[in-house]
Structure formats: structure tokens, C-alpha cells
Amino acid sequence: MKYKILLVEDNAASLRVLKRIIGKINLDVAVATSLTEAKLIFEQSTPESFLCAVVDYTLPDAPHGEAIDFAIQSYMPVIVLTSQSDEDVRNRILSKAVVDYIPKQNRQVFEYLSRLLIRLQKNKQVGVLVVGKRPSSRNKVCELLNRHNFETYQENNTLSAVNSLYNNKQIKLVITENELQDESGIELVAAIRKEFSKEELSIIGTSNLSNPALLAKFIKSGANDYLRVPYCHEEFFCRVLQNIEHIEQIELIRKTANMDYLTGLPNRRHFFEEVTTQMHRGLESMCLALLDLDHFKKINDTYGHDCGDAMLKEVAKLMKKHFSEFSMSRFGGEEFCVFFPNTTLEQAKQKLDVFRTQVESKKIRRKRQSIGCTVSIGVTSKLAEKVETMLSHADECLYKAKSLGRNQIVCYISK
Structure with missing residues (x-):
């Protein structure tokens, strides 16, 4: 959900700066130059759509902070702007249920407002x-x-x-x-x-x-x-x-x-740690799949590494879509890995085959050309005490998938 800020300010110069700041952090802004306008905007909006109100202490029809009281009564967090710096005004503002007050003295205070608005969004989680x-x-x-x-x-x-x-x-x-x-x-x-x-x-x-x-x-x-x-x-x-x-x-x-910088997937080290922990829980069944993009070097050589990187990112998106409940990793280069705890070989193969067909149909556009790739997969269900052992079995299957013509799944059946 994209939130709005109710900005109540009558100074044109301040308004320009504030609208720019709010826009930079990807928030919509509803502007009112008086308390009357603010009430009208609020009545015509959904209250839940407002992240907060940013209110000037002194307005033409609300010279003593009356707009602050309106926003609080409307159940909005309120940040107060003021050009008055005396202690009485500060105490009067802080006696109300406001988020904070910001004296309009220099440009740094607007940077503080930006951080505060970002924080108010984060705090909801x-x-x-x-x-x-x-x-x-x-x-x-x-x-x-x-x-x-x-x-x-x-x-x-x-x-x-x-x-x-x-x-x-x-x-x-x-x-x-x-x-x-x-x-x-x-x-x-x-x-x-x-x-x-x-x-x-x-x-x-x-x-x-x-x-x-x-x-x-x-x-x-x-x-x-x-x-x-x-x-x-x-x-x-x-x-x-x-x-x-x-x-x-x-x-x-x-x-x-723990993250691979390019794809946003977990990296190899984190994958080993996570899977080792799961294996030590005494799982009744488990599968591990090793996935490798076919002829990926040709994509890099023909269209450049930018195109190769774009393809890796698209494959990573598909992995997040299909295997979000499992442990997965970019293992290095064009190689990926998925661990399926409490999953039979047939269940894992089914999920992997849906993924394989989606990779095959995925295309990216470069230099007016449609570029695609396929993926070969080796998967094992043979129980083991170490991740390395399962990887070795999956790697054998992957090698066989490549030698049989690529774009297919080969399984190592548990004995």
C-alpha cells in the first residue's frame, strides 16, 4: 500500500521543499494551506491511506496549533513544523500527542523530516x-x-x-x-x-x-x-x-x-549452514537439486555479460516464485541449488519440472532480439548425513542430464 502524507502548510517556499522531500521517498502528498482545507481533504479520503500529517503550527485559520488537535483527533500521527523557537511553544507542542516537532531553521531539519517519514513507514512492521x-x-x-x-x-x-x-x-x-x-x-x-x-x-x-x-x-x-x-x-x-x-x-x-549480490538469492555459504541445520533434525525424507543453465557461456559471448546478468536475475525471480518455502541458493556462475526437506522424489521432480518449463518459455529482449535459455537439473533423494554427499549425487545426475541433451531432469533414486 502506498501511503499519503497530509501536508498542512501555508508558506509557498516551504511547500515546494516539503513536496519534493516527500516525493523522493515515494509517498503521495495531499496539500492544504489552511485547517479548513485539511478537514475537507480528510473527509474526502480514506483515513487508513494517510501515513501521518505534517502540520505547520501557525496557519491563517489556526494560529495556535488548532490544526494539530484536528489531526490527532483524526487518529493520524502528527509531525509539527514551527518557525517559532521559544520554550513556551515547544512545551505547548510536546504537551500534545505528537510524533515530533521540527523547528524550520535550516535545510538540515528537512533531512530529519525525510528520515522520520521513512521510519514511520518501517515502524508498521x-x-x-x-x-x-x-x-x-x-x-x-x-x-x-x-x-x-x-x-x-x-x-x-x-x-x-x-x-x-x-x-x-x-x-x-x-x-x-x-x-x-x-x-x-x-x-x-x-x-x-x-x-x-x-x-x-x-x-x-x-x-x-x-x-x-x-x-x-x-x-x-x-x-x-x-x-x-x-x-x-x-x-x-x-x-x-x-x-x-x-x-x-x-x-x-x-x-x-548471506546474499548473492546479483540475484538476491542466498549464497553458497548460507545455503550450507541452513541445510546442515535442517539435516540434523532427522528428516524422514529429503531431496536436493542442482540446476545449471544450458549454454550460458554462449549468451555471455554473443550478447555480452549484461545480458547474461539479466538472464540470471530472471531465473532467480522464477526460483523465488517456485521454491520460496524451501532453501535455495545461487551456487556460483550459472549454477543454482534447492533443498527440499520432508519431500518425496516425485514431489520434488514435479515442482522442478514446472520450473524447468517456465525457464524454457522465459525470454528477455536485447538489441531487438528475444533471448532465452533452458536448464538442466540433477536431483537426489538419497539420504545422507552431509550436504556435500547429496551434492555429489545431484552433480552426477546433472552431468547425465547434460550428456543426454540438456533441458531435462535426471534423478538419483534412494536405495
């Missing part, structure tokens, strides 16, 4: 678990998080909190009080760290006790951060975003390390 004894205190934290579009979950004890983490894989952050229904927050942190590492999940401990030792206990038990209650909501969001972005950066590094 990010879960935060709030743990505490009292529903009222949990609700306050969730209300702050909901302003930033986070998906929130609440629990009051250790067992339900850990179960919630297993049942909701999108949770990237836990915020816990020290006072829980069954144990302390410190004991909860220790319990979570037995199951989830700091690279998988961030934890922030909170307490209204001004006890330096408590902070140290939280950190030593495995928390990433600590917040002393009461806190200002700006500090709260800085800590929350810092910890979530830490997890996202690790995920990105892992993804980059």
Missing part, C-alpha cells in the same frame, strides 16, 4: 513488547509507541512475555519495568537472554527508583539500555529508535553477508 505489573503504566508506554506506528504488545509476567516473543517474530524491542506480576524485570531480562541474543532483540529496562545499582543490574543481566522514570518523550523515542535501528543494522549486515 516493527513490534514492541511492553512488560509491567500495572496496566495503566503499560498503556502509557504503548500510547507513546503508537504515535510512531509501532505494533505494541503487553504482558505482565515472565512466562507470557517469553511466549509472546516466540509467537510474534516482528518484535524487535522489549521495554520492561522492574516490578512484574511474578518476578523482577531483571529476572525477566535474564530469562529472555537465555532464548534471544542481543543481536536478535533489544531490551530497555525502566524504573522510577533512583538507584544506580539497579541500572547496573539491568545491563549486567543483558539489557541494552535503561530509562529512569519519569522521562521526557523526546528521550524515550531517541532510546527506542536507537535500539531498534541497532537490531535492523545487524539484520542488514547478516542479510548482506
